[in-house]
Amino acid sequence: MTTVASPAISSALRELRAxxxxxxxxxxxxxxxxxxxxxxxxxxGAARIPVRVLCGVMLVFPTLLQQAFLWWLLLAALVGANLQxxxxxxxxxxxxxxxxxxxxxxxxxxxxxxxxxxxxxVLVALVFGFATFWKFLGGEYVDGSFFYWxxxxxxxxxxxxxxxxGLPPDTIRxxxxxxxxxxxLGLNNLSIxxxxxxxxxxxxxxxxxxxxxIEGCVALxxxxxxxxxxxxxHSALMAFIAMTYFLLPVSGxxxxxxxxxxxxxxxxxxxxxWRYIVLLGIVQFVILDWQALLPVD
Amino acid sequence: xxxxTFVPSSAHWWPQLWSRALTLLVPALLCxxxxxxVLAANYGTLSPWKGGGFGMFGTIDGPTNRxxxxxxxxxxxxxxxxxxxxxxxRRPAAFTSSFMLKLRTMPRRREMLELAQxxxxxxxxxxxxxxxxxxxxxxxxxxxxxxxxxxRRRVMQVLGPRRTATSVEVRAVxxxxxxxxxxxxxxxxxxxxxxxxxxxxxxxxx
Numbered sequence: 036m037t038t039v040a041s042p043a044i045s046s047a048l049r050e051l052r053a054x055x056x057x058x059x060x061x062x063x064x065x066x067x068x069x070x071x072x073x074x075x076x077x078x079x080g081a082a083r084i085p086v087r088v089l090c091g092v093m094l095v096f097p098t099l100l101q102q103a104f105l106w107w108l109l110l111a112a113l114v115g116a117n118l119q120x121x122x123x124x125x126x127x128x129x130x131x132x133x134x135x136x137x138x139x140x141x142x143x144x145x146x147x148x149x150x151x152x153x154x155x156x157v158l159v160a161l162v163f164g165f166a167t168f169w170k171f172l173g174g175e176y177v178d179g180s181f182f183y184w185x186x187x188x189x190x191x192x193x194x195x196x197x198x199x200x201g202l203p204p205d206t207i208r209x210x211x212x213x214x215x216x217x218x219x220l221g222l223n224n225l226s227i228x229x230x231x232x233x234x235x236x237x238x239x240x241x242x243x244x245x246x247x248x249i250e251g252c253v254a255l256x257x258x259x260x261x262x263x264x265x266x267x268x269h270s271a272l273m274a275f276i277a278m279t280y281f282l283l284p285v286s287g288x289x290x291x292x293x294x295x296x297x298x299x300x301x302x303x304x305x306x307x308x309w310r311y312i313v314l315l316g317i318v319q320f321v322i323l324d325w326q327a328l329l330p331v332d
Numbered sequence: 333x334x335x336x337t338f339v340p341s342s343a344h345w346w347p348q349l350w351s352r353a354l355t356l357l358v359p360a361l362l363c364x365x366x367x368x369x370v371l372a373a374n375y376g377t378l379s380p381w382k383g384g385g386f387g388m389f390g391t392i393d394g395p396t397n398r399x400x401x402x403x404x405x406x407x408x409x410x411x412x413x414x415x416x417x418x419x420x421x422r423r424p425a426a427f428t429s430s431f432m433l434k435l436r437t438m439p440r441r442r443e444m445l446e447l448a449q450x451x452x453x454x455x456x457x458x459x460x461x462x463x464x465x466x467x468x469x470x471x472x473x474x475x476x477x478x479x480x481x482x483x484r485r486r487v488m489q490v491l492g493p494r495r496t497a498t499s500v501e502v503r504a505v506x507x508x509x510x511x512x513x514x515x516x517x518x519x520x521x522x523x524x525x526x527x528x529x530x531x532x533x534x535x536x537x538x
Binding site for chain 2: 219
């Protein structure tokens, strides 16, 4: 079985790699954007229909891929859907809308690839710049208390918290349940003791600063236009995507950041493009409950 | 930015200034919206997690750490805690899930009064879920803390969007938004009043 499967898998990977390098970077970025919009674009019910139809049509019929009118229509559907719920949609939906606007605008430039690559770099710099700014502004992040609270109350990282602290998940979960119950009962000004774990405290402080370091690095390398930072820029972005979204899975954000990374690749750098495609495949696994593998009581 | 790079496809009638403006449009839009969000979150009531400012994962003040407290005052002066089944009814708008989300993400006095008015106009009855502390929590040390703070007010729930002859006679409804505050020094969490209560009584609002 394996002797039959191995050549088949190798052949498929070779074909995939050839396909990735066959398209220009610009065309690949547009196609990936359409997949992004298909999966994570519209949130509300009715508006998903035009988004799905337009993305499907433009992906199935390559001649329509660079039709400006269709991109503007797509953008209109996207904005129309998300504007109604601007106060509840996640921040990556905003980034997706900005990127869709950039794709639509790019079709009006003589050098669309250069425009899109530049815009991608600037968008990443701004997003990470604002994210870093907020982490210093609140005060709860730099002292580790934000991550400490998150690890105690967010179900997505419950097993990681249990693994680090050595405490059973049920014990950790009691804290968030107590706060939720206090909220339900409207018990304001009641002090609820939170689980004290020095190990978890130190780990979350370390994670906070590691996250800050990587985010700051991404922001800075993307803000500076010098070509010497090309490799560091992409390395920092890929490291951020791989580390962050396996811990706190937000697959839409991982996808859009990956597309922005692809758009910045040099035309002759097919290896970097391929790395992003592989990363895109790997981040799809963030939705799996890999944390169940952690040995916890 | 290389000036020669971003030449518009029709250079005859697009001046270069217009081309530069289009180039900067997307980043400028992001900055504008993010800056507005920073202001709204720091000087208003918008949660830093929402609104396009990229403040998520920077503070615990997200919508999931904000709670609504609805208190009904009966004709005889008794107070009841009201459980609103957000999402069960399409009307009034104040009972929908999206309204509840908006109230937690960006609480404003207008919407708080709207919710209070909707509850005042509704059929209230004894709650079937009782909002009691679950057994596994009650038996823990945290359960003792919660029960110590439990104000023993009866819990009522909205049974329908319209008042009926059997409805509990409610004189006023008070809506408050609470927020979780975590103190790392004392290792305690506290629910604090985020927005001062909005009260509606017999058609008058405060």
